[in-house]
Amino acid sequence: MENWLSDWQTDVALAGCGSCDWLYVLPPSRLPECCPHCGAAALAALDETANKPVYTHPPELVLPFQVDSRQAQQKLLAFAKSAWFAPADLRGERLNGRLQPLYLPLWLVDADVQAQWQAEMGFDYQVVSHQEEYQNNRWHTRQVKETRIRWEPRVGTLQRHYDNQVAPALEEQAAIEKQVGRFDRQSARPYQPDVLTRAFARLPNRPPDDAFPDAQIALMQAARDECRQAAAANHIRQYHWQPHFTNTHWTQLLYPIYTTYYMDDNGKTHTLTIHGQTGRLVGRRLASMKKARRGSLAIGAVAAALFIVSFILLLAGLVYEVALAMAGLLFVVAVVTAVAAFIPILVAWYLNHHSK
Amino acid sequence: MTPTFPPPGYMRTETAVPGIEVWMPKPPDEQYQEVVQFHCPQCDATTAFSTDSGSLTCTHCGYYEAPQANLVGKGAQQFEFTIETMARVTQGWGIERKELACNRCNAHVTIATDMLTHSCPFCHSNQVVQVKAPQDVLRPRFLLPFQVDADTLRRRTAAWLGNSWLLPKDLQQLAHGTQFTPIYVPAWTFDAQTSADWKAEVAHTRTRTVGIGKNRRTQTYTEWRWESGRATLTFDDLLINGASNLSPVLLNQIRHVDLAQLVAYEPRYLAGIQAQAYDVSLDAAWERARQTMRAQTKEACQRQATSRHMRNFSMNLDFRDESWRYILLPLYIAVYHYNNQPYQLLANGQNGQITGQRPVDWRKILLAIGAAFLPALLLGLLATWLLVAGNANGNVVLFVTFGLALIALIFTGITVSQAQKMDDV
Ligand SMILES: [Zn+2]
Ligand SMILES: [Zn+2]
Ligand SMILES: [Zn+2]
Numbered sequence: 140m141e142n143w144l145s146d147w148q149t150d151v152a153l154a155g156c157g158s159c160d161w162l163y164v165l166p167p168s169r170l171p172e173c174c175p176h177c178g179a180a181a182l183a184a185l186d187e188t189a190n191k192p193v194y195t196h197p198p199e200l201v202l203p204f205q206v207d208s209r210q211a212q213q214k215l216l217a218f219a220k221s222a223w224f225a226p227a228d229l230r231g232e233r234l235n236g237r238l239q240p241l242y243l244p245l246w247l248v249d250a251d252v253q254a255q256w257q258a259e260m261g262f263d264y265q266v267v268s269h270q271e272e273y274q275n276n277r278w279h280t281r282q283v284k285e286t287r288i289r290w291e292p293r294v295g296t297l298q299r300h301y302d303n304q305v306a307p308a309l310e311e312q313a314a315i316e317k318q319v320g321r322f323d324r325q326s327a328r329p330y331q332p333d334v335l336t337r338a339f340a341r342l343p344n345r346p347p348d349d350a351f352p353d354a355q356i357a358l359m360q361a362a363r364d365e366c367r368q369a370a371a372a373n374h375i376r377q378y379h380w381q382p383h384f385t386n387t388h389w390t391q392l393l394y395p396i397y398t399t400y401y402m403d404d405n406g407k408t409h410t411l412t413i414h415g416q417t418g419r420l421v422g423r424r425l426a427s428m429k430k431a432r433r434g435s436l437a438i439g440a441v442a443a444a445l446f447i448v449s450f451i452l453l454l455a456g457l458v459y460e461v462a463l464a465m466a467g468l469l470f471v472v473a474v475v476t477a478v479a480a481f482i483p484i485l486v487a488w489y490l491n492h493h494s495k
Numbered sequence: 496m497t498p499t500f501p502p503p504g505y506m507r508t509e510t511a512v513p514g515i516e517v518w519m520p521k522p523p524d525e526q527y528q529e530v531v532q533f534h535c536p537q538c539d540a541t542t543a544f545s546t547d548s549g550s551l552t553c554t555h556c557g558y559y560e561a562p563q564a565n566l567v568g569k570g571a572q573q574f575e576f577t578i579e580t581m582a583r584v585t586q587g588w589g590i591e592r593k594e595l596a597c598n599r600c601n602a603h604v605t606i607a608t609d610m611l612t613h614s615c616p617f618c619h620s621n622q623v624v625q626v627k628a629p630q631d632v633l634r635p636r637f638l639l640p641f642q643v644d645a646d647t648l649r650r651r652t653a654a655w656l657g658n659s660w661l662l663p664k665d666l667q668q669l670a671h672g673t674q675f676t677p678i679y680v681p682a683w684t685f686d687a688q689t690s691a692d693w694k695a696e697v698a699h700t701r702t703r704t705v706g707i708g709k710n711r712r713t714q715t716y717t718e719w720r721w722e723s724g725r726a727t728l729t730f731d732d733l734l735i736n737g738a739s740n741l742s743p744v745l746l747n748q749i750r751h752v753d754l755a756q757l758v759a760y761e762p763r764y765l766a767g768i769q770a771q772a773y774d775v776s777l778d779a780a781w782e783r784a785r786q787t788m789r790a791q792t793k794e795a796c797q798r799q800a801t802s803r804h805m806r807n808f809s810m811n812l813d814f815r816d817e818s819w820r821y822i823l824l825p826l827y828i829a830v831y832h833y834n835n836q837p838y839q840l841l842a843n844g845q846n847g848q849i850t851g852q853r854p855v856d857w858r859k860i861l862l863a864i865g866a867a868f869l870p871a872l873l874l875g876l877l878a879t880w881l882l883v884a885g886n887a888n889g890n891v892v893l894f895v896t897f898g899l900a901l902i903a904l905i906f907t908g909i910t911v912s913q914a915q916k917m918d919d920v
Contacts, residue, residue: 255500264577264578264579265577265578266575266576266577266578266817267576267577267578267581268576268813268814268815268817269785269814269817270811270812270813270814271785271789271811271812271814272809272810272811272812273789273793273808273809273810273811273812274809275809278789280785284578287575291519291520292519292520293517293518293519294500294501294502294505294518295510295515295516295517295518296500296515296516297514297515297516298514298515299512299514299515365512365515366512366515366517368511368512369510369511369512369515369517370508370510370511370517370519371509371511
């Protein structure tokens with residue numbers, strides 16, 4: 140079991156990021172300099188026996204990419220093009236060059252559950268109520284129907300099998316799901332080694348033991364909903380159970396994303412992520428304050444030049460009266476231009492503070 | 496989680512998912528017995544029970560069973576106006592009649608279903624016969640037990656019959672022979688909260704000074720100002736009579752009952768007592784209750800205005816937390832005869848309040864009126880005589896005569912109206 144990488148049935152290597160601690164299984168020929176997660180130039184090959192991760196087994200299921208890299212690149216080009224005062228590094232070609240397909244792990248838990256449970260079940264029922272209106276010395280009565288919930292206690296036993304209850308395999312799972320979104324697990328396929336010819340796979344940092352409490356929550360929610368159905372209730376609350384799990388089976392599922400990154404003026408890395416199924420791109424589109432300032436300066440210089448010309452015309456106006464009118468007109472244009480000079484800085488500031 | 500499974504008092508119920516068992520609390524035991532016989536544990540008589548304040552007393556052998564009232568009081572369960580209830584209610588009780596067999600003499604009798612209990616007209620057996628209501632929810636669930644016995648009532652009746660000089664002297668003796676028949680009469684109680692938003696133009700009297708110089712004067716005028724507000728009222732156990740054949744005037748006089756004495760309905764309470772089913776349906780009674788509630792809410796709204804003088808009053812009222820109860824109230828009915836004329840008495844079975852018709856002795860009244868006018872008549876004659884004789888005091892006597900006649904007139908009015916009240920209700 141020393142050479143656990145051979146279980147992956149293809150030529151893969153282990154790499155780790157010194158900055159964010161993510162561990163990847165990847166094709167050895169494709170080891171990049173920068174981490175596809177945090178963008179730090181701290182990715183290094185690791186010795187698989189000396190740095191054995193907490194969980195090393197290859198996945199059983201994979202959700203294939205439904206957005207190919209060409210579509211992803213087009214998205215990135217459009218993203219870069221539409222950026223205002225984009226930092227020098229936020230360029231379509233650069234983003235595309237750094238585009239990295241990446242698989243992230245998720246647990247699917249199957250289990251037989253035996254439990255005693257208790258809950259309050261809510262049953263909808265309707266009541267007849269009345270509203271009355273008094274106007275012009277007369278009453279007008281209106282009958283209205285209102286839906287109310289009758290809560291009744293129920294207890295029971297449960298003996299069920301649950302499949303594919305989701306549990307996180309990464310500490311960061313909740314944050315990733317919040318940012319990237321959910322994945323459709325219908326298209327899952329058995330793991331084939333060729334999925335790793337280009338893509339990286341992130342290794343779980345939460346092994347089954349660690350993720351089991353989260354799996355129990357998912358199992359309880361499934362059981363809770365089934366108990367509600369069993370009692371033919373419309374609502375359920377205060378669900379408590381004493382479960383006993385047997386035949387627990389864990390399946391590692393990989394789901395697909397693309398990552399890339401760019402650096403802002405200060406050299407700070409910003410990651411962009413593309414959902415591998417829907418193609419949705421998430422990440423911050425920052426504006427370069429440096430560029431914006433340059434733009435403002437350029438407009439400011441034009442304004443200054445206009446001021447000077449209008450001043451010269453003013454002097455000329457002492458001789459030729461026509462020049463006075465032109466001087467006034469130019470002065471107005473100069474003022475408007477001076478005000479406009481602030482626009483690039485303001486726009487960049489606004490973008491950086493209101494883009495997510 | 497309960498350590499024992501299933502917890503006591505739970506029963507298994509239907510499940511829609513295989514592998515999941517569902518248990519629910521057992522509904523309270525409500526075995527509905529159509530016919531209940533009360534056997535005296537001492538002499539085994541089945542017919543000789545009388546009921547006072549929830550206890551059972553065998554009138555045959557004197558066996559007494561202490562009351563075992565399940566006192567629920569005002570906390571007695573209330574029901575909501577669910578769609579199902581209202582749908583059932585509108586189907587009505589109907590006027591169906593039902594055939595019953597007497598378990599003692601085998602007589603077959605047909606009775607209207609509006610009697611919940613019935614004593615066999617042939618052998619007077621006191622079997623309690625309950626007519627199964629077509630709607631389970633509209634059976635009486637609570638009742639006020641009788642707390643006054645017939646003897647007490649007879650004493651009270653004697654006093655009541657003798658408490659006015661307008662009544663014949665021999666009336667009081669009749670009280671001792673009066674038969675008081677206990678009967679449970681139906682009633683509805685309603686709870687609700689009303690909240691209403693109102694607005695109206697309210698009149699304010701203002702004064703202003705007009706004119707100049709000598710014509711300067713103050714004038715009053717009305718200024719209309721819009722006012723608005725919100726009133727919230729809570730109604731607790733508004734009582735509506737459930738029987739249409741009882742005189743509402745008489746009932747009104749003895750309607751004050753203490754609902755804190757409500758007990759859970761048990762057939763035992765109906766042993767030997769007739770009970771009447773409602774014929775004022777739930778929705779009809781609820782409509783009457785709502786009318787009372789909305790009128791009171793309107794009154795509360797109008798009291799909020801700074802003046803009672805207003806116009807264009809309008810309000811929007813919303814009912815909330817509506818609930819109802821169907822209960823039985825204890826009542827005694829008695830009929831006594833005086834000069835071959837029947838007179839009806841009603842008594843509140845809880846507090847013994849009595850109301851009813853009393854034969855007024857009109858001869859007594861005529862005599863009294865005559866006696867009242869007599870001084871005026873005599874003085875009138877005296878005044879005439881004095882005036883004819885040219886005596887100056889005649890005028891004074893005439894004034895006194897008018898005064899006395901006026902007093903007699905007032906006395907007559909009061910007496911006749913009182914007598915009327917006693918006589919025909
Ligand atoms: Zn990293
Ligand atoms: Zn007996
Ligand atoms: Zn009989």
